[in-house]
Amino acid sequence: MSIRIVIADDHTMLREGLSQALDSIPDIEVIGTAADGRELLEVLESITPDVILVDIEMPKLSGIGALRRLEGAPPAIVVTMHAEDAQRRKAAAAGAAGFLSKSAPLPDLAAAIRAVASGEQLFDKDTTAEILDQHRQPILDEGAAALTARERELLKLLASGVSGTEDIADQLFISQKTVKNHLASIYEKLAITDRAQAVVEAIRLGINR
Amino acid sequence: MSIRIVIADDHTMLREGLSQALDSIPDIEVIGTAADGRELLEVLESITPDVILVDIEMPKLSGIGALRRLEGAPPAIVVTMHAEDAQRRKAAAAGAAGFLSKSAPLPDLAAAIRAVASGEQLFDKDTTAEILDQHRQPILDEGAAALTARERELLKLLASGVSGTEDIADQLFISQKTVKNHLASIYEKLAITDRAQAVVEAIRLGINR
């Protein structure tokens, strides 16, 4: 019996390419794909894989955000382009069973899939200890999924170069005070402190355009 | 006779996955891969494909940089995660024959490979017109070229989330005043007014990472 998996990634080339490569491995079978977080949730309503492979950076709903809403039903492996510690911790906190960089070799990915399918939790070295810390302080993490629609609109404007309070207010037809309030809320949710960092996060999360 | 291609991308999953997916297409054959720009140059010394597939974002030597050194020997298709206009123009200027987002469907990629292999230049919709504009006005937003090395370092930091004057100063080992001076110079050259816009431009120009 082969391991059935679902792949979620917004880049078609990686999604389809990886899908075909994994399918060619005897004991692995790709039974579904999704181009963003929401699509992943939809797909999982009808089919139930043994393992989920999700990218962090996805439009609409990030991989981390999707994982939080899944409550770890099927075990998930999070893959990302930028293997940063912060992301790894967020992934662990969101209930991911594994974490891999997209630069990892295919055999490693296959091994990770088999390990996770058999119930193992795989995180490099002492990540487990960090997860415990996360549990003790279940505070801030997530972010993108926690943002409201209006907050995302604001980020989108910021990422397109509209940085002044007045300019933003004019384009959204709200008062300058409301703009500052929304920004304050965004800062708190994303654990940042100013507009420049907001732009960085917006683009990293794919909120632009 | 099938079309022989070489794939260059630093993310193993995409490189191997795409390689396998393309290889399964009857008239396409992957004869080599590379994990970065330099490796691509090495590979091309021993083998000569009909088409090259290169990612822009790669360590050591970017896809664009590699293309410049190749002088368009075999035609190349540039693929990227963020389909920004600036990158598309740079790719065209560097001698690329085609440009595609990683979000493009596989059939489109295959079609692009076939077209390029037969000598066509393919750029989505009216990119060709833009290229002509480029020739007419070789300096359009050459603000990027006008930036000094130090200014680019500053932008890189900004784009990575280091936004405070003190934080930037500490990382560059200069005074806070010098940081503000450099920023003022950047604002003038790029015709912007604050750090948030600087982050937008930095990423648009590919100064990040």
Added chain:
DNA sequence: GGTCGAATGGGTCGTACGGCCTATTGAGAT
């Protein structure tokens, strides 16, 4: 019917930010 969060808005306060001007040093170009 009551609670909660999203979206809207107000006020105050301290400070970091950006505009503007000047100055010194050293490297590279003419």
Added chain:
DNA sequence: ATCTCAATAGGCCGTACGACCCATTCGACC
């Protein structure tokens, strides 16, 4: 030998920004 410019740094000033308070409205959910 002169000149330009990048990189460094200081001062001054006005204001936009971010932190911390709070209030109202409306819809969703229980």
